[in-house]
Amino acid sequence: MMPKNCWLIACQSSELKNKPLGVEILGKPIVIFRTRDEDKSITALEDRCPHRGVNLSQGRLIGNHIQCLYHGWQFGSDGECKKIPGRINSRGSDQSNPIKAKIYSYPVLEKDGFIWIGFNPKSDTPQPSLPHPISQKMDSFVWKTQAVGNLPNVLENFLDGFHTHYVHSGLVRSDTQRQRVIAEIFAQPDQVECKYRGETRQNGWISRLFEPSRQLTISRFLVPSTAQLDYIGKRGVNFRVTVFLTPVRPSLQMIHTRIETRKGILPNWLKCALLTPFLRKVTHQDLRILKLQNENNQRFGKEDFRSTELDIMRPYIVSLLEGKAPPPNRSINFMV
């Protein structure tokens, strides 16, 4: 289940400096680079030299061209071959493109601190953007990792509360002090949102240390591959975590996690320094269980899952990923 006709994050803007960068998205090797002229515009090409197939991402930039490291062919932002060293024609120049070699060039955009690549975007495919504009009231930092697991399983892991008592015992929640919660789910053609009321605070350390009292939690899935959690108190959102998933291959997801905290007395760098050890631990625990899940299901050759009504988000995630109408809106009570 890999997304189609969409924009996906390739990297943060800050990662693309003056060298070519190789990424793999939806199973396709891609090289990204910035031109060296003033506008520093970005190009994304298939990462394969048409001469003998070497990765262009291993080459170097010459002006606004990328040069292959094997025989030095140069390519421009349009993917066309601009120079073949050693070749002369009747005018003594080597600037022509005799073999009409052209590399596939992807649509690319730089927006909101990320570089996005378009995969067959249609005229009605929305432009890439963050699910919420960057707010002046919030501090934020971004953090990058990779998860072994398919797209629905990784999205579900992030949005599901019922594994937290076990996988993150003590850090996020513990099994001993459950609270009664009501969840209301609203689905639209391109997103689903679940509002949880009744959990005044998570009983794990992260919430105790970093979160004033809570009134509402919202979890969201946004097509094609973004998931978000909002922790909302009296003054609005206190804490927001957004994960942007980029499928590298069917069972491997690149993840950019954007952590936002409400501006307060502590400077952003200090919040980042204080939160990072907790987040690192939680992420490590999730990556471990996701890898186990993936490897075990592969041993059986396919997934064969049984679900209950507590697997709240899964049916919505799956139908939206498949481009089908989501199940009806509903509300349920449970202990979390």
Ligand code: FES
């Ligand atoms: S393989 Fe790239 S120039 Fe020959």
Ligand SMILES: [Fe+2]
């Ligand atoms: Fe988790």
